[in-house]
Amino acid sequence: MDLRTLRKALEAEHYIFDENLLTTLYVSIKLGKPLLIEGAAGVGKTEVAKVLATAHGVELIRLQCYSGLDEAKALYEWNYQKQLLSIQLGLQQNCEYTSEQRLESLFSRDFLLERPLLKAINSDVTEVLLIDEIDKADEEFEAFLLELLSDFQVSIPELGTIRSRVRPIIVLTSNNTRQLSDALRRRCVYLFIDYPTIEKEIAIINAKIEGVPAKLASDIAAAVAYLRKNEKIFKKPSIAETLDWVSALMALGKKRLDEESAAKTLGFVLKNQEDILELTEDGGFGKFIAEQLR
Amino acid sequence: MENLLLNNFVRFVHVLRAAGVRVSLSESIDAIKALSCIDLMSRGQAKAALAACLAKSEAERRIFSETFDRFFIDPDEKDAYIRSKATARQRKRQEIIHKASELQYQGQKLDIGDELMEVYSEISAEEQKSILEFLERSSTGKNMKSHFKPITENVVKGKLNHLKKKYKKHEYRCSVFDSAVTEAGIIAEDVQEAIREENNLIYRNLSTIEDKDMPAVIQMIKSMAEKLRNNSRNRQQTAKRAGLDLKRTISANISAGGTLFKLKYKRKHGRKQRILTLCDVSASMYRFSGFVLKFISCLHFEVSSADNYIFSTDIEHLNIHKFTTSSDIEHEITKSRVWKKGTDINRAIRHILKDRFVILNSSTVVIIVSDAKTLNVSDAAESLKQLGAKVKKIYWLNPIREDEWPGIAGIDGLRQHCTMLDCSTLEKLSKACERFN
Numbered sequence: 256m257d258l259r260t261l262r263k264a265l266e267a268e269h270y271i272f273d274e275n276l277l278t279t280l281y282v283s284i285k286l287g288k289p290l291l292i293e294g295a296a297g298v299g300k301t302e303v304a305k306v307l308a309t310a311h312g313v314e315l316i317r318l319q320c321y322s323g324l325d326e327a328k329a330l331y332e333w334n335y336q337k338q339l340l341s342i343q344l345g346l347q348q349n350c351e352y353t354s355e356q357r358l359e360s361l362f363s364r365d366f367l368l369e370r371p372l373l374k375a376i377n378s379d380v381t382e383v384l385l386i387d388e389i390d391k392a393d394e395e396f397e398a399f400l401l402e403l404l405s406d407f408q409v410s411i412p413e414l415g416t417i418r419s420r421v422r423p424i425i426v427l428t429s430n431n432t433r434q435l436s437d438a439l440r441r442r443c444v445y446l447f448i449d450y451p452t453i454e455k456e457i458a459i460i461n462a463k464i465e466g467v468p469a470k471l472a473s474d475i476a477a478a479v480a481y482l483r484k485n486e487k488i489f490k491k492p493s494i495a496e497t498l499d500w501v502s503a504l505m506a507l508g509k510k511r512l513d514e515e516s517a518a519k520t521l522g523f524v525l526k527n528q529e530d531i532l533e534l535t536e537d538g539g540f541g542k543f544i545a546e547q548l549r
Numbered sequence: 550m551e552n553l554l555l556n557n558f559v560r561f562v563h564v565l566r567a568a569g570v571r572v573s574l575s576e577s578i579d580a581i582k583a584l585s586c587i588d589l590m591s592r593g594q595a596k597a598a599l600a601a602c603l604a605k606s607e608a609e610r611r612i613f614s615e616t617f618d619r620f621f622i623d624p625d626e627k628d629a630y631i632r633s634k635a636t637a638r639q640r641k642r643q644e645i646i647h648k649a650s651e652l653q654y655q656g657q658k659l660d661i662g663d664e665l666m667e668v669y670s671e672i673s674a675e676e677q678k679s680i681l682e683f684l685e686r687s688s689t690g691k692n693m694k695s696h697f698k699p700i701t702e703n704v705v706k707g708k709l710n711h712l713k714k715k716y717k718k719h720e721y722r723c724s725v726f727d728s729a730v731t732e733a734g735i736i737a738e739d740v741q742e743a744i745r746e747e748n749n750l751i752y753r754n755l756s757t758i759e760d761k762d763m764p765a766v767i768q769m770i771k772s773m774a775e776k777l778r779n780n781s782r783n784r785q786q787t788a789k790r791a792g793l794d795l796k797r798t799i800s801a802n803i804s805a806g807g808t809l810f811k812l813k814y815k816r817k818h819g820r821k822q823r824i825l826t827l828c829d830v831s832a833s834m835y836r837f838s839g840f841v842l843k844f845i846s847c848l849h850f851e852v853s854s855a856d857n858y859i860f861s862t863d864i865e866h867l868n869i870h871k872f873t874t875s876s877d878i879e880h881e882i883t884k885s886r887v888w889k890k891g892t893d894i895n896r897a898i899r900h901i902l903k904d905r906f907v908i909l910n911s912s913t914v915v916i917i918v919s920d921a922k923t924l925n926v927s928d929a930a931e932s933l934k935q936l937g938a939k940v941k942k943i944y945w946l947n948p949i950r951e952d953e954w955p956g957i958a959g960i961d962g963l964r965q966h967c968t969m970l971d972c973s974t975l976e977k978l979s980k981a982c983e984r985f986n
Binding site for chain 2: 258279281282285286288291333336339432437444445447489
């Protein structure tokens with residue numbers, strides 16, 4: 256895939272990007288290295304993986320990370336029920352296998368349940384593997400991933416080392432709630448996605464929601480930028496919340512942002528009671544709308 | 550041509566490292582490979598490709614961007630800039646040394662060190678004159694022998710140390726003797742200066758933070774407190790496996806017809822990490838009071854497992870159930886009987902040790918926020934030692950700069966029994982919070 260093809264693929268999926276993102280994505284694919292994307296919640300990190308999967312014509316393989324995630328849920332598990340049935344069938348049919356052969360056959364790939372990581376490695380086509388919110392996983396799981404990220408292989412005690420036939424495209428996302436290790440960062444190409452500019456946000460709104468009045472889109476983008484600059488607001492609104500807000504206002508039949516509708520739909524954009532109180536005590540959107548949007 | 554590119558790249562990596570970005574050899578190799586994939590003539594693409602491989606965090610990205618913009622300019626312009634800066638620094642050093650050579654006692658030059666020589670060159674002419682007059686009187690005075698030189702030297706050093714605070718323009722401005730004269734060093738210093746200017750608030754001393762900056766300060770403290778909360782949650786460790794848990798094993802294997810495929814082991818339940826904070830609200834801490842109050846209130850709301858105490862000559866517990874907003878907490882603190890009194894941390898710790906309602910065990914982390922200027926410092930060290938034996942760890946957040954600690958009586962005794970961290974700026978506080986585990 257060359258740069259132009261990648262650009263067309265992102266445009267086809269209506270993903271709004273800048274040259275920095277495009278180049279980083281391209282470099283990651285060309286070097287065959289995993290891509291680590293960091294940024295605040297809701298800026299479009301997971302979307303990158305979805306778009307890449309669509310661009311390659313494959314289904315996205317997703318591993319959602321959480322505290323307590325282990326090998327059994329991420330990599331593989333033995334299909335105990337199938338093994339048990341196989342033993343019983345073997346006994347009934349009076350199989351001629353020796354006990355050693357039988358034991359070996361029980362721990363073969365036929366009895367292996369592939370979880371997302373193994374599925375990505377075992378595939379014959381270039382899969383896109385998304386390891387979402389890696390910062391939520393434990394440090395032990397992060398250490399376990401290092402072999403996969405550097406050599407695209409995993410070790411299963413009963414089967415040995417399984418190397419990927421075709422290297423998957425691996426995308427890791429992180430909200431930076433904890434520091435990831437240097438070992439993990441070193442193995443990845445890094446991309447930081449910040450909140451968009453007003454112009455970019457307008458483009459995103461227009462790309463994701465059909466029929467948005469131009470004035471409404473620009474008002475919302477400016478209002479969200481205003482909220483993000485406000486140091487008293489702790490949880491800054493994400494792009495997803497911006498889109499929800501636009502949808503809510505459109506459902507109310509609004510063609511521009513006014514103080515009354517902004518106050519009624521504040522819960523779509525601020526998800527923290529303290530933040531809502533801070534904004535309300537500061538006079539809400541009244542002053543901002545009067546000064547900046549009129 | 551290839552060698553030129555490689556040489557330039559290697560020099561760039563050296564500058565990055567000098568500016569504080571840790572670049573490994575494998576990342577350098579990746580970066581070179583990345584350059585071969587893109588259009589080298591496009592500055593934007595080259596910058597993005599290098600950034601992807603060399604700068605692996607948001608902070609490093611900022612440093613990378615500044616360094617890239619300063620390094621990849623017209624080579625002649627850059628060389629001229631580097632040369633002029635290096636020459637200026639060399640010249641400045643010579644001037645300082647020459648000026649300091651007039652500090653003599655009976656014809657012998659005083660040995661006051663580079664830093665104080667620089668201070669001497671920056672003080673006013675009047676102050677210089679007064680020091681020279683003192684030296685003249687000392688040299689020619691009755692019964693003044695040559696072996697009195699060290700005494701005279703110490704007096705001059707003391708005077709210059711006192712004047713150092715007045716003349717130090719910027720917290721982070723380094724001495725001209727420590728300033729670099731190489732390309733990597735000069736560009737790295739410029740980058741660090743630019744980053745500090747941009748993020749002025751986090752590098753500013755806590756005592757100089759103004760009311761208008763408080764909203765930004767609160768956000769930073771909230772982020773740190775949130776990380777502290779996440780850290781304490783993540784550290785609920787389970788112990789090693791300790792024997793088969795038959796009940797759980799059987800129920801896990803019912804689907805396998807009772808054959809015990811999956812073995813479940815007993816695990817000791819990890820104890821939730823508790824945080825015990827002792828915040829100094831004495832008169833000496835008053836200049837940091839704005840910060841301390843915000844720190845306590847954010848910690849209270851973000852870390853539910855924190856037990857908060859304030860102390861000065863006595864100690865008081867902050868009852869968490871009473872407070873719903875941060876201004877309630879601040880009001881309560883400023884109205885308390887311990888606000889702006891003297892400091893006796895020994896008394897505070899003794900109270901903690903004796904109070905049966907205080908949980909002190911191997912899951913408790915103690916955070917002390919104080920400038921360490923306390924009465925009964927030797928007793929304080931002893932009680933700190935006793936406290937350290939009962940808890941997991943004691944972190945002491947000191948809002949005084951580390952280079953001023955030697956001036957605080959008895960601080961070394963306290964430091965032996967805790968991990969004392971310089972938290973004179975928000976940047977240092979943030980780094981200190983990352984160490985909590």
